[in-house]
Amino acid sequence: MEKKINTNSYPPITISSYTLGTEVLFRDRVKAAAKVGFDGIGLRAENYVDAKKEGLTDEDMLAILDEYKIKVTEVEYITQWGTKEDRTKQQQEKEQTIYHMAHLFNVKHINCGLMEKLSDEQIATALGELCDRAGDIMIGLEFMPYSGVPDLASAWRAVKACSRKNAMLICDTWHWARANQTFDMIKSVPADKIVSIQICDVHDRPYPKKILRDESMHDRLFPGEGYGDTVGFVRMLKEHGVCPRAIGVETISDPIVEKGIEYAAQGAFKSAKKVLDEAWPEVSEHLK
Template sequence: MSKTCPITISSWTLGDKCSFQERVSAAKAAGYEGLGLRAETYADALAEGLQDQDLLTILDQYDMRVTEVEYITQWADENRSYEQKYKEQVCFHMCDLFGVQYINCGLLETYPLDHTAQKLKELCRRAGKRRIALEPMPYSGVPTLAAAWEIVQASGCSNAGLLLDLWHWVRAQQPLDGRLLEEIPADRIVSLQIDDVLPRPYASSVLRDESMHDRLAPGTGCGRTADFVQMFRAKGVQPAVLGVEVISDALLQEGVPAAAQYTYACTRKVLEQAWPQLLEK
């Protein structure tokens, strides 16, 4: 495992059609140190007939760990559905089972600042000692870093922080010179995710479709992935993990092992240039 943070293949990078063992095996063979799971992919594993101990046994067999848990949504709804309440509890359970200290979350819906901050505060209280990493996404109710940080600050919760993804950063047209990070303490940036972007974005009305189907591997597009990584290194950020979230239909058509191998190779090239310390064992 890396001295600083595990290089982690995020759940979406390997899609939702493979078995748990196939997921773990592909990640390990590619060179990844950690594995991301969503509540849905955890449920898929249970639907295979596996129990929690089986999952831990498979991870041990491959000397792998689950290092990223996600994704809590609709947490600002005034009347949350039982499905969302249960999904939240599943994420808490996954953290306890796999020894993960934080959960990624996002919010597609738009609410006033005071409402959103209060609901984030309530979520953080339910999370207990676990950290909640809020992810800004340009097509969401939290579209930018500034919006996310304002909500985190207004919540007043020490266990609220930020998850920052290159794809969302670039599509929100945010600069890579570090200016936007000046007022944010480095330790409030919980986690980073890297990938890359196409030369031209989809139309704003379907931008989420690009995010969920047409991302590129780190360093293979126009997003300046190395500069993104260097920006956080210069800030002194120590992310819990570096997630590789390449959501790509085209890549998955090559197969799960190929997707894992290609994204890891691309990630390694970026880190060798931008943050080689993350590759140290």
């Protein structure tokens, strides 16, 4: 596929890891994303470990990416960093794997979340420590309505209070809609503190609060095909002056994945392009 990307001119349109499912071979993931026109793919630590189990080396993965003229543009996901007790040996090893992935694939930010419900002071302290461990990599904190950082205001408080230059924010359509955020709320956050955005859509009614996370992890919709005003969400961020390092299409959906990797990739790309054509044409004009 003869397609070169220059991430200095526009944020790479990225197919997030979960959009294609959890049981996808590395080459198949790269091929499916490149075939429909994505600039980049997202990888979770689990995807990288699975690729290693396939027998692929770091050099093999880089060669496959080069073969399809595509990049890894999103790396995730660090959790369990709130307290020393949460940072188990296994979790620390995962964190180090993610740092390695970021350096290997030249990704300058890492997606992170915090499920544990802690005080603002604890979160700010722990976030600062996480940013210190990350070194020159930016930490993108993603608020999620069922998590310890449930909305934009709490995420921004943590980022501001930790006083680290590499502490950033991630805004996701699903979390934005289900946390009942309004577009004027973005005005309280400096545009340059939002490192990445993710787009999808939501059903007309949320799952019950006790199982809201199940909806997030299993039943999202393609961007612009639901009730979350994805176009308005993207336009809001554009008009605020956000220059994301990636625009991820994160449609986590069992029904979509069940239809196959090609269907998931094609649907994610076409729907995202339609949204961007309307909300941010300067970004979408390079897409096929």
